[in-house]
Amino acid sequence: MSRTLDLVGEAVRGLRARPLRSALCAGGIALGMAAMVAVVAIPATTRQALLNQLGQDGNLLTVSSGNTIDNQPAPLPSQSPAMLRRIPGVQQLSPVAYQSGWIARRTPFVPVADTNGLAVIAVSADLTATLDLHVTHGAFLDAATSRYPAVVLGSGAARALGMSTAGPNRLVTLSTADGRRTVVATVLGILADAPLAPELDSAVLIGDRAAHTRLDAGGGPSRIYLRADPDKVGPVHALLAATTSPEDPGAVQVGRPSDLLAARLTAQNALNDLAFGLGAVALLVGGVGVANAMVVSVLERRSEIGLRRALGAGRGFVGGLILIESTLLCLSGALAGGIAGLAVTWVAAMSQAVAVQVPLLPVGLGLAASVLVGLIAGLYPALRAAQLAPAAALRIAG
Structure with a gap:
């Protein structure tokens, strides 16, 4: 035990004797580890928020009938x-109607061709x-403002119109x-991004009565959003x-926006695996830098190693x-x-107002991999140092 402590103490003193080189070598490993932690923890934090949203919005359904020829x-x-509200299990329902032929502009002087395709949609007050x-x-x-010419901008529409306040x-x-x-x-007002209804992001919303x-809006709605009892989503x-169109039910499209979020989550997992692989490559590159630095260190410390060998230090001690x-x-x-990666994850979580999620297994594997890289990186330099013959070492020292 004392021999091991002596080795560790000597190793620490050796690293402190070359602080700049030690810092640069450790920096390569730190970069790889920070990348591994960040690419695992940040998506895990985002994924948890997305899963929470999926749990809350799994009962959201949409009804539409596609697009016209134009x-x-x-x-x-x-x-x-009115017919959909009668279905057992429907809890909330909000119809919206695209105002065909109407466009939104910042001022009347903006050419029609420069409207950025902002749709005008009539909505009810219960859409939120x-x-x-x-x-x-x-x-x-x-209920009051829906009667007057007042609008709410989607997040994308607000950016297109150059408005950040209402x-x-x-x-x-x-x-x-x-x-x-x-x-x-x-x-x-201005809305935040609506991941479950992205079509609203680039729209200008006006009250249905206005x-x-x-x-001169007329006819039926273009799309209907509804919430169903979570236990009755399938039957609904x-x-x-x-129920929407008894005469032509085949023309009605029924969607579940949470399915789209689940597909995004699957794609995100595949990208996370790629990012984790890149972090592993960065860790390997850092290990190569450590190996190179240790080889140079052995060459520079031949005199020191020679004196140790001449004074009785065994091959095992030097190696x-x-x-x-x-x-x-x-x-x-x-x-x-790891600390840097956790700090980046914390900043990302705070910006999204979600709880930090750190998968312990990947982080633990990263730490274990760093120790393994250190052992592998130091193996050749250690063998080279241990093989110095005492006589040759004394000549070098002299």
Whole structure:
């Protein structure tokens, strides 16, 4: 035990004698370890938030009927919302209607060709509850404001219009494609990204009553979002098409947005595996740097090694000294890299307002791999140092 402690103490003193080289060698290992921790922990944190969202939104269903010949959302029967509400298990329902032929512009002076394809959608005040939408600035439409020319911008629409705030002095021009009819609307609020309804991100939302009186909206909704009892999602899903359009249920498309999020999660896992592999390669490259530094260290310390051998140090002591030095380099670099990776993960989690998730198994494997890399990297230099003959070592020392 005392011999091992002596070796560790000598190894630490040897590393402290060359601080810059030791720091650079450990830095290569730290970079690889930080990459491994970050590419595992950050996706795990995001994945947990996504899984929580999947659990909350697994009962969200959508009903639509595809697009028309001119690539506009086709309307559903006007009686569809009332009929769908009668299905046992439907808890919430919100229809929306694309206003075909209407576009949104910052001012009437913006050419129609530069509208960025912002759709105008008539919505009801209960859409936020059905889709769990969040307003980043201002407020959403309510029973009162839905009657007046007021709009809420999707996140992408707000960026396209160059607006980051809402208020009485924030105005948007709604007009027909030919520019003959124009309605100036006040921007009440701006929505956060809606992953379950991305079509709303690039849209301008207006109250259904204002759309009827100001935009002459008519006909049925273009899409219906609904929440079902979590225990009755399957039976509700099976009845939606026939209930929405009894005459032509085949034309009705029933979707489940959470399935799309699950597919994204699967793709994300594949990309995470690739990123983890890149982190492993970075760790290996750091190990090569450690091996190179230890070889140079042996060449520079031949006189020291010669004196140790001449004073009675065995081959095992000299070889173990070099081996422990390389292992300490890799271990210290791995610990520093692990802390850096956790710090990056914490910052990423705070920016998304989610709890930090750190998979212990991959992190533990990374630490074990760093020790293994240190042993492998120091093996050849250790053997080379141990094979120095005492007589040759004395000549070098002299």
